[in-house]
Amino acid sequence: xxxxxxxxxxxxxxxxxxxxxxxxxxxxxxxxxxxxxxxxxxxxxxxxxxxxxxxxxxxxxxxxxxxxxxxxxxxxxxxxxxxxxxxxxxxxxxxxxxxxxxxxxxxxxxxxxxxxxxxxxxxxxxxxxxxxxxxxxxxxxxxxxxxxxxxxxxxxxxxxxxxxxxxxxxxxxxxxxxxxxxxxxxxxxxxxxxxxxxxxxxxxxxxxxxxxxxxxxxxxxxxxxxxxxxxxxxxxxxxxxxxxxxxxxxxxxxxxxxxxxxxxxxxxxxxxxxxxxxxxxxxxxxxxxxxxxxxxxxxxxxxxxxxxxxxxxxxxxxxxxxxxxxxxxxxxxxxxxxxxxxxxxxxxxxxxxxxxxxxxxxxxxxxxxxxxxxxxxxxxxxxxxxxxxxxxxxxxxxxxxxxxxxxxxxxxxxxxxxxxxxxxxxxxxx
Amino acid sequence: xxxxxxxxxxxxxxxxxxxxxxxxxxxxxxxxxxxxxxxxxxxxxxxxxxxxxxxxxxxxxxxxxxxxxxxxxxxxxxxxxxxxxxxxxxxxxxxxxxxxxxxxxxxxxxxxxxxxxxxxxxxxxxxxxxxxxxxxxxxxxxxxxxxxxxxxxxxxxxxxxxxxxxxxxxxxxxxxxxxxxxxxxxxxxxxxxxxxxxxxxxxxxxxxxxxxxxxxxxxxxxxxxxxxxxxxxxxxxxxxxxxxxxxxxxxxxxxxxxxxxxxxxxxxxxxxxxxxxxxxxxxxx
Numbered sequence: 001x002x003x004x005x006x007x008x009x010x011x012x013x014x015x016x017x018x019x020x021x022x023x024x025x026x027x028x029x030x031x032x033x034x035x036x037x038x039x040x041x042x043x044x045x046x047x048x049x050x051x052x053x054x055x056x057x058x059x060x061x062x063x064x065x066x067x068x069x070x071x072x073x074x075x076x077x078x079x080x081x082x083x084x085x086x087x088x089x090x091x092x093x094x095x096x097x098x099x100x101x102x103x104x105x106x107x108x109x110x111x112x113x114x115x116x117x118x119x120x121x122x123x124x125x126x127x128x129x130x131x132x133x134x135x136x137x138x139x140x141x142x143x144x145x146x147x148x149x150x151x152x153x154x155x156x157x158x159x160x161x162x163x164x165x166x167x168x169x170x171x172x173x174x175x176x177x178x179x180x181x182x183x184x185x186x187x188x189x190x191x192x193x194x195x196x197x198x199x200x201x202x203x204x205x206x207x208x209x210x211x212x213x214x215x216x217x218x219x220x221x222x223x224x225x226x227x228x229x230x231x232x233x234x235x236x237x238x239x240x241x242x243x244x245x246x247x248x249x250x251x252x253x254x255x256x257x258x259x260x261x262x263x264x265x266x267x268x269x270x271x272x273x274x275x276x277x278x279x280x281x282x283x284x285x286x287x288x289x290x291x292x293x294x295x296x297x298x299x300x301x302x303x304x305x306x307x308x309x310x311x312x313x314x315x316x317x318x319x320x321x322x323x324x325x326x327x328x329x330x331x332x333x334x335x336x337x338x339x340x341x342x343x344x345x346x347x348x349x350x351x352x353x354x355x356x357x358x359x360x361x362x363x364x365x366x367x368x369x370x371x372x373x374x375x376x377x378x379x380x381x382x383x384x385x386x387x388x389x390x391x392x393x394x395x396x397x398x399x400x401x402x403x404x405x406x407x408x409x410x411x412x413x414x415x416x417x418x419x420x421x422x423x424x425x426x427x428x429x430x
Numbered sequence: 431x432x433x434x435x436x437x438x439x440x441x442x443x444x445x446x447x448x449x450x451x452x453x454x455x456x457x458x459x460x461x462x463x464x465x466x467x468x469x470x471x472x473x474x475x476x477x478x479x480x481x482x483x484x485x486x487x488x489x490x491x492x493x494x495x496x497x498x499x500x501x502x503x504x505x506x507x508x509x510x511x512x513x514x515x516x517x518x519x520x521x522x523x524x525x526x527x528x529x530x531x532x533x534x535x536x537x538x539x540x541x542x543x544x545x546x547x548x549x550x551x552x553x554x555x556x557x558x559x560x561x562x563x564x565x566x567x568x569x570x571x572x573x574x575x576x577x578x579x580x581x582x583x584x585x586x587x588x589x590x591x592x593x594x595x596x597x598x599x600x601x602x603x604x605x606x607x608x609x610x611x612x613x614x615x616x617x618x619x620x621x622x623x624x625x626x627x628x629x630x631x632x633x634x635x636x637x638x639x640x641x642x643x644x645x646x647x648x649x650x651x652x653x654x655x656x657x658x659x660x661x662x663x664x665x666x667x668x669x670x671x672x673x674x675x676x677x678x679x680x681x682x683x684x685x686x687x688x689x690x691x692x693x694x695x696x697x698x699x700x701x702x703x704x705x706x707x708x709x710x711x712x713x714x715x
Contacts, residue, residue: 129691130684138695142695146698149706153709181709192712193712195708196708196709203701
């Protein structure tokens with residue numbers, strides 16, 4: 001594989017028909033979401049199914065989902081890099097793109113959930129450091145900045161290559177030049193670069209653990225049955241690793257097919273990621289058992305009602321589907337070599353992502369529908385939660401927007417780090 | 431002749447019977463009220479009369495509501511109308527007695543009468559009460575490191591009320607707490623006392639309100655007098671409002687929460703700024 005071939009294969013390309021259609025579909029869904037949000041802004045949260053019982057619904061489920069999937073950046077880019085797993089180099093950029101897109105949407109989703117987003121400045125003017133919400137704001141902001149840096153730093157050598165070798169539009173080439181910050185790859189630059197990458201890789205791990213632990217504490221610092229658990233931090237983090245890994249696998253497959261990157265994203269990579277996913281599913285299953293078995297053993301009255309609705313009641317079908325298809329099925333399928341082939345793994349990863357979203361819903365909504373004391377003088381309909389059309393449109397819009405951000409990043413930046421991959425091949429050959 | 435007389439007698443009897451039936455039926459439609467009057471002396475309303483109007487129905491007694499009852503003072507064969515009160519939904523009414531309504535006779539006795547008269551649908555009824563004012567002087571004494579509440583009772587003629595049963599109580603938010611025995615008898619000087627427990631809860635000012643209660647005396651009516659004294663244990667109320675707590679306001683953040691998270695934030699953002707600076711250095715190299 002020559003340098004020229006690598007650069008040619010990995011340079012960003014214009015979208016073909018499929019890419020354009022995909023982008024248009026995403027734009028349509030995003031615009032539909034924006035329109036529904038404008039209706040919500042105008043009429044208030046009355047247009048949602050949120051009421052006195054379920055004051056958090058699919059918006060918060062969405063928020064937690066985005067925070068979870070953003071953890072993949074730290075998993076692949078940092079943990080695997082620091083542990084010397086050079087095979088992950090082709091997927092580090094994909095992971096960082098997913099992380100940045102997800103964490104941006106996590107921040108926006110929280111604002112969408114606010115009935116009065118004009119009061120967001122109150123967070124800074126009146127925020128209390130004792131509040132888990134403030135911790136979440138601080139850690140999400142910090143994680144976003146570090147994720148962007150972790151995406152940008154490795155792009156320096158790639159932008160430098162592209163400013164000379166890019167075959168596309170001149171204005172894009174010009175921007176590559178500007179963003180490359182005069183990178184020439186001399187020893188001094190490399191020394192600073194390597195030091196920065198090391199700092200970033202180390203720093204992002206506790207940040208990633210922190211962001212999801214603090215998000216878990218938004219729930220765990222309450223007394224509500226189903227949320228009042230010291231297990232929530234690691235439970236959320238392990239779940240985030242699962243959905244993050246699933247997200248990477250799904251994106252790997254799509255991009256490999258779309259850009260014909262079979263030489264770079266090999267079947268062996270899928271095999272390794274599959275094993276990683278299986279291990280993470282088992283870990284998450286362990287935390288699930290902790291989360292439900294211990295309260296089921298003690299069976300405090302309030303927990304009993306909540307657990308019954310999850311395990312045998314209204315949410316039973318959804319709960320067991322999530323466990324079966326989201327955790328057990330992946331492990332069983334991936335256990336076989338055939339299950340670790342790209343297509344089966346892609347299907348499994350899509351199922352993992354969907355069930356992960358549903359799991360977040362099961363964490364948020366059922367607990368709220370079983371308060372300690374029933375509320376008096378409210379309509380019967382408020383004791384149940386059913387998302388409205390507006391909520392679904394906005395939620396789908398946010399998902400579409402996340403995919404749109406990823407699509408735009410894929411359009412303009414190399415999906416696989418060119419310079420790092422060249423170095424990796426050089427090392428492999430030597 | 432005989433037949434004519436008989437017919438006349440028959441017609442007359444019939445007419446009499448009819449008239450009598452009308453009268454009796456008219457009279458049996460009217461409610462027969464039962465009035466009860468009591469004389470009261472308490473801290474809230476001073477001297478007053480409480481009137482209760484009831485009637486007997488098929489299922490027992492029931493209250494007569496919204497009924498005007500006139501109150502009279504009978505003084506040496508002279509009666510003076512003091513006013514009118516209207517009974518409430520419980521059939522009761524309270525008539526406050528002002529100073530000029532408290533004129534007693536030579537024996538110190540006052541007589542009041544409540545009358546229900548001229549009210550359509552009701553028969554006339556009345557009830558009276560004879561009462562004498564009495565004065566209760568409450569004090570606090572300390573003896574042998576023990577606290578006692580004392581009461582001295584004298585009537586309107588200045589005579590001590592001896593061998594009268596009174597109740598000492600501690601005033602509380604809902605129900606009073608009896609101090610000592612349920613009933614304490616006054617001595618020949620009209621004095622009685624009760625020992626105060628050392629652990630009585632006081633207000634935040636360190637005071638308690640003690641009272642004396644005489645229940646429905648045949649002459650003095652119902653008496654309730656109170657006095658606030660400095661006694662009792664001031665409760666220790668934990669008020670964490672001014673402390674630095676996790677549930678406090680933003681200016682009362684616990685110090686450990688101020689220090690450590692801010693140290694972490696400063697460190698992390700310091701590194702971020704350092705890395706941004708590195709980008710600048712790289713661009714210059």
